[in-house]
Amino acid sequence: MTFNEGRIEYLHCEECGHNFFYPRDRCPRCHGNRLERRTSSGNGKIFSYTEFQGGIYAIVEMDEGFRLYANVRNKVKIGDRVRAVQGKGRPEFVREP
Amino acid sequence: MILGFGSVVQKTYPGTTFQLMSSAVDQALEMAQLTRDKIDGIIATFLPGTFDGNVALHFYTSQLAQYLGIRPRFLDYVDFGGASALAMLYRAEKAVASGDADNVILLVGGKASPVREKRVTADSVDRAFSGIRLTPFDEVFRVYDDMNPVTDYALVATRHSHLFGTTDEQRASIAVKQRFNAQGNPRAMYRDPLKVEDVLSSRMISTPLRLLEIVYPVDGFHVFVVGKSGGKSNMRPLSIKYFGEAHWPEMPPELPDIVSTPAVESARGARSLLEKVDCFQLYDSFTITVLLQIEDIGLAEKGKGGKFAQEVDFTYKGEIPINTGGGSLNVGQPAYMSGGVILEEGLIQLNGMGGPRQVKGVDTVLLNGIGGWNRAHSTTLVLGE
Ligand SMILES: [Zn+2]
Numbered sequence: 150m151t152f153n154e155g156r157i158e159y160l161h162c163e164e165c166g167h168n169f170f171y172p173r174d175r176c177p178r179c180h181g182n183r184l185e186r187r188t189s190s191g192n193g194k195i196f197s198y199t200e201f202q203g204g205i206y207a208i209v210e211m212d213e214g215f216r217l218y219a220n221v222r223n224k225v226k227i228g229d230r231v232r233a234v235q236g237k238g239r240p241e242f243v244r245e246p
Numbered sequence: 247m248i249l250g251f252g253s254v255v256q257k258t259y260p261g262t263t264f265q266l267m268s269s270a271v272d273q274a275l276e277m278a279q280l281t282r283d284k285i286d287g288i289i290a291t292f293l294p295g296t297f298d299g300n301v302a303l304h305f306y307t308s309q310l311a312q313y314l315g316i317r318p319r320f321l322d323y324v325d326f327g328g329a330s331a332l333a334m335l336y337r338a339e340k341a342v343a344s345g346d347a348d349n350v351i352l353l354v355g356g357k358a359s360p361v362r363e364k365r366v367t368a369d370s371v372d373r374a375f376s377g378i379r380l381t382p383f384d385e386v387f388r389v390y391d392d393m394n395p396v397t398d399y400a401l402v403a404t405r406h407s408h409l410f411g412t413t414d415e416q417r418a419s420i421a422v423k424q425r426f427n428a429q430g431n432p433r434a435m436y437r438d439p440l441k442v443e444d445v446l447s448s449r450m451i452s453t454p455l456r457l458l459e460i461v462y463p464v465d466g467f468h469v470f471v472v473g474k475s476g477g478k479s480n481m482r483p484l485s486i487k488y489f490g491e492a493h494w495p496e497m498p499p500e501l502p503d504i505v506s507t508p509a510v511e512s513a514r515g516a517r518s519l520l521e522k523v524d525c526f527q528l529y530d531s532f533t534i535t536v537l538l539q540i541e542d543i544g545l546a547e548k549g550k551g552g553k554f555a556q557e558v559d560f561t562y563k564g565e566i567p568i569n570t571g572g573g574s575l576n577v578g579q580p581a582y583m584s585g586g587v588i589l590e591e592g593l594i595q596l597n598g599m600g601g602p603r604q605v606k607g608v609d610t611v612l613l614n615g616i617g618g619w620n621r622a623h624s625t626t627l628v629l630g631e
Contacts, residue, residue, distance in 0.1 A: 169500065170386070170499075171383040171387070171500065196405070196499070197402070197404045197405040197408070197504065198404060199397050199401050199403075199453050199454075200452070201393055201396070201397055201400070201451065202393065206391065206393075206397045206400075206401070206452075208498070208504070215499075215500075216499035216500065217386070218392070218499060220390050220391055227405065227408045238389055239386075239389040239390065
């Protein structure tokens, strides 16, 4: 939701329990508007990835259940565990050993 | 019915985009045996930057009419990207049937060269021009480095291989078979024979997608004329046997998975017609796009599209002909939208105008268009007499 200090914030729907990232004023699953802003643990895994022009673009599935597009600093495979770190104006991901 | 069509497609068109459009209009009207004064409807489509290098055209459809010297009583605009052309045809047929217009022209195209020269694509156009928003979420989306739509389709291809074991060779065979078809199409830009090894040794652009799996953006316009039957047009009196559209506006990470397109829904009502279809024109921005539609319209089960691509002869000589003119992978992609290319080829086949690539006895064609950087739009059309 915002990228302050590399933290990944997301929205939790208090009506249906859905967690989502791309910020809206209504829950995309139930259209409820009782939403709570939460901070992700920053831990997730690779849902898909592509390597282009020397960088990695990926969809990361966070442990809280939502997914987002992001860049990853290491070569990865689908299912690899990753962790969010502070990038320039955005969180990026590194592969967990 | 469709009374006529015309196109002008060049890598780089030397004149203005209005001239390019106008010359395609002249071709289409000649085939339709109509003059401009008989046109009272226009339907157009547009992507930022891809008309003439300007981000926007103020009152776009009005400018098109202004240049063409047409005063329409029916004016419409469809912004489904690559899926637009088929939806425009459906809307034109409805406008003519209802009496809202007598003769409607569909204008699909523009110039890709000004965007291409800035080294961005239509879906990363915000990198080259200011004042363009791609999503309501750009603040947490466009801060990342990508090369959409190539990178986004690459994510789909990676995941398709992971889930179903789809191989690079299977995707490459789509490029190879379409190139075979292109050899019978004098309008194709690429006509040299191609082997799977050639595709696999072409430059890697965004893993796993290689150069020869990706369309080349060009300048061009496709124009189609829709009006009542009974006029002077010599075209076959075709009608729409089925039309479906579906829109999945979600950010792809929020979809249950990324390996399906809204063609699953737009084509659902055409399932019972598949047996009758003599050839298919499937949107081919990338090899993976064709593979996804092979599955989503029901030619193969989900996950079996790779096997289909490799094993089924889908050339114009084969049992299930697909993209019989080589598709936009070989014709080029005018203004970053292939809808005009596939619709034109469908009409060529239905009218027996295919020359060396003509499929025998074409009475029914299924076309599927996909649009939007995130594959948000799908339109499915079945045309027959
Ligand atoms: Zn909810």
